[in-house]
Amino acid sequence: xxxxxxPLFSLGxxxxxPGGIEAxxxxxxxAWTYLMRHCQGDYGDVDQEDWQANDEAVKDGGRILSAYTxxxxxxxxxxxEADRSSSCVMRPDDY
Numbered sequence: 001x002x003x004x005x006x007p008l009f010s011l012g013x014x015x016x017x018p019g020g021i022e023a024x025x026x027x028x029x030x031a032w033t034y035l036m037r038h039c040q041g042d043y044g045d046v047d048q049e050d051w052q053a054n055d056e057a058v059k060d061g062g063r064i065l066s067a068y069t070x071x072x073x074x075x076x077x078x079x080x081e082a083d084r085s086s087s088c089v090m091r092p093d094d095y
Contacts, residue, residue: 005041008040009039009058009080011038012080012085014031016031023075038064038087039080041058043067045069057082062082063080066078066079074091076091077095079095
């Protein structure tokens, strides 16, 4: 059985940096896996303070940042803008 949760917020327009795309391709992974986790409130490898800030941003309309470690060991971030107009998949050094 698949556990599918409802999205907590809109991702808006989904974009990615060349570095984010390259990281996913090298790892043989799909961005959708991480985008779904992100919008369902699984923020990945962020600390407790950032997790709480994200939960508050979902309620109050702030920017949301998730961090994930790919199978390759490389990290990606997903940032959804406060107005929910867009979400970007990137490497941390693309920021």
